[in-house]
Structures are given as C-alpha cells and as structure tokens.
Amino acid sequence: MDLEKNLLRVMADSMLNDVITTRAYEWVFKRYERLFKDKIVMDVGCRSGLLSLMSVEAGAVKVMALGNMESAEFVKNAFSNNEKEDIFEFVEGDIHEIVLPCGLKKVDIIVSEWMGHSIFVESLFKEVIYAREKWLVKGGLIIPNVAHLFVCGIAEHPRETIEVNILPQTDYPGRSYMVREPVSLIEDYVAKEQMVTEKFLLKTIDLRTAQIDDESFRVPFKLRGLTDSPLGAVVLYSDIGFCRPKGKFRLLFSTGPKRPRTYLRQTILFMDDPVVVAKRELVIGDLGMYYKPDEHREVEYSFSLASSKVANSGSEE
Structure with missing residues (x-):
C-alpha cells in the first residue's frame, strides 16, 4: 500500500509540474467556464487535484473527488478558510461502493486525468465509464473526452x-x-x-x-x-x-x-x-x-x- 501511495504521489507531482498539460487544461476551463457555472462536478481519480481545483474556480456549486486522498488534501488546503471551502469534498472508497454525499444521485460534469501512457497503461478508463453510466446526467459532459x-x-x-x-x-x-x-x-x-x-x-x-x-x-x-x-x-x-x-x-x-x-x-x-x-x-x-x-x-x-x-x-x- 505504501508503494502504491508513493507511485500516486510521483504521478501527481509529475502532472502538476507538466507545463504543457497544465496550460491545456487552463485553456479548456477558461474557454468553457460558463459550462461549470452552478454545476455539480465529479473528479474521477483526482490524480493531481488540478481539475478539481479548476472546477471550483470555474464556478461549480459542488465538486466531489474520488481516488487520490493526498491530492484531495492539496485541493482542500487551497480553499481553506475562504468562501469556497465547502464546495469541494473528497469521497473515499472503492468507486463501486461509494455513496455520493448530500443525497446526490447525479452529476452534471465528469472531469478526470484518466489517460495513461498510450491511453490505457495505468489509465482510469474503466472508472470513468462506470461513473458515466451510474452518475452522469443525460447530456452531461466529460472533460477531456x-x-x-x-x-x-x-x-x-x-x-x-x-x-x-x-x-x-x-x-x-x-x-x-x-x-x-x-x-x-x-x-x-x-x-x-x-x-x-x-x-x-x-x-x-x-x-x-x-x-x-x-x-x-x-x-x-x-x-x-x-x-x-x-x-x-x-x-x-x-x-x-x-x-x-x-x-x-x-x-x-x-x-x-x-x-x-x-x-x-x-x-x-x-x-x-x-x-x-x-x-x-x-x-x-x-x-x-x-x-x-x-x-x-x-x-x-x-x-x-x-x-x-x-x-x-x-x-x-
């Protein structure tokens, strides 16, 4: 388990230090900021925490992160002691067993750094598909998709x-x-x-x-x-x-x-x-x-x- 946590931390750090992908996500969130206004967002994997952070800043009314607790703590700390602190929430547990907080049944948008090397190596592909089928509203968005x-x-x-x-x-x-x-x-x-x-x-x-x-x-x-x-x-x-x-x-x-x-x-x-x-x-x-x-x-x-x-x-x- 400790090895798995270390691997997650290394991957999260490499994502946050990657200027190319960070700027790409900044562009898409700025370009489509209006789509996040007052929406419920789920971050599947929460690998670096970056997409959760951007979802809150873009105006989401609720952002739930599944997966990486250490990255979730990073997002929580970023919003501690301000008016956006209650918007973000980490949901711990296996994706097949969790229950969404606040009685929520559906989400409007799924964000996820789901891709792995050559798309599928170490990817979150299956997790995103599961989340789409169970929680995403009809016509909801997945970013990137x-x-x-x-x-x-x-x-x-x-x-x-x-x-x-x-x-x-x-x-x-x-x-x-x-x-x-x-x-x-x-x-x-x-x-x-x-x-x-x-x-x-x-x-x-x-x-x-x-x-x-x-x-x-x-x-x-x-x-x-x-x-x-x-x-x-x-x-x-x-x-x-x-x-x-x-x-x-x-x-x-x-x-x-x-x-x-x-x-x-x-x-x-x-x-x-x-x-x-x-x-x-x-x-x-x-x-x-x-x-x-x-x-x-x-x-x-x-x-x-x-x-x-x-x-x-x-x-x-």
Whole structure:
C-alpha cells in the first residue's frame, strides 16, 4: 500500500509540474467556464487535484473527488478558510461502493486525468465509464473526452536489457542461470527526427460512447516510409482533446514525436529483426492491446508485420 501511495504521489507531482498539460487544461476551463457555472462536478481519480481545483474556480456549486486522498488534501488546503471551502469534498472508497454525499444521485460534469501512457497503461478508463453510466446526467459532459491512438515507425532507440532466469534443461537437471536479454518494450520519448514512417490512426476513444471492452483490440495498420531506412521499432502515442455534442474535436495536447515532452510517455515496441523500408513503401501489419492485470502495467501488446509494397507516387491510403 505504501508503494502504491508513493507511485500516486510521483504521478501527481509529475502532472502538476507538466507545463504543457497544465496550460491545456487552463485553456479548456477558461474557454468553457460558463459550462461549470452552478454545476455539480465529479473528479474521477483526482490524480493531481488540478481539475478539481479548476472546477471550483470555474464556478461549480459542488465538486466531489474520488481516488487520490493526498491530492484531495492539496485541493482542500487551497480553499481553506475562504468562501469556497465547502464546495469541494473528497469521497473515499472503492468507486463501486461509494455513496455520493448530500443525497446526490447525479452529476452534471465528469472531469478526470484518466489517460495513461498510450491511453490505457495505468489509465482510469474503466472508472470513468462506470461513473458515466451510474452518475452522469443525460447530456452531461466529460472533460477531456476524446483520445486518438497513433502508431509510427522509427529506425532505432536505446534499448534496455533485463536479467532473465533460464530454467533447468533436461540435459542439465537442477541447474539454472541468469542471462541478459533486450526488453521488448519501454515507455520513453522519441523526437520527430527519429520517425521513419508516417503516422497511422489505430483507434479513437470517445468517452461519451465508449464501452469497457474498447480497451482490448487488434487492428491492422499501414505505415508509409518517409525515407530509406531500417524499421527497428514502432511508437504508440496519443492526442488528447475535448469535443462538445455536435462540436468539432479540439486538441488539448499530444504525446507525439512532433510535440514537446509531457508526463505521459510513448510506448516503444521493438522488433528483434528490423526490416528495411524504402521511401513511400507501405508496410502493412497489425497491432493489438489487451487488458491483462498480470501483464506490463495492466496492458499486453501484440505486434506483427504482414507485408510491404511500394505505393504509387502521390497516392493516399
């Protein structure tokens, strides 16, 4: 439990120190401040406390935070001894078991820093869906509510190694030994100079309509070469934004190679046998992500290349 609290604190601190995402949230709250006036707001996760803080400042009549008690204390302290002190309230307990205070049954707006690395790693996706189904009024808002997951190819990236225990073989019963093997994935940041293919949109998550099983999927992709280069790994990253009903998508921030680094990292999947990709060559494959509680931070990946072909000059896939 202490380790979990430490991880939450580290994550919360990294969020608060991230200028890119903080400014993005400041913009959306200022742009849509009128939507919060006299509304009841639920902060699912309350990871850094920032969205609860902004909801109170935007004019919400009640803000309830679920999840991170330490961040909730930060918000309480920010409003202590002033007229807004009673607006914010922390609701402790498992989201499936809690009862909202003051006899409340519904909320008008859900805010949440729900996204994880590559959207789903260490995310609060399931919790937000549960809160939407149980408490959000019809036509209520979720901020942010849209995430686009992209994949692109890179030539190479520093690759870590880990110690692996080789189990006893029949030829040498009772003996085992440790060897160092390269990891298959890491979470890091790659710059635009490392890209050797165009990006490809793998999946869009819209929290207004998303379902629990959307976090497990396998989809085909096509990566067009930008230059003659080896393809040694693929990178997963996301664009995070907000879309009002019948409105257009507004990008808040991106974790992509062409954008500044954020607290949310990219996921790099390495290939043991890099392939050579020519400029404008189209590499075809498929990639999957699956919720697995016993796997890498609750996500398991599958990745394969099927074939490649040279696309016609100027064509778009």
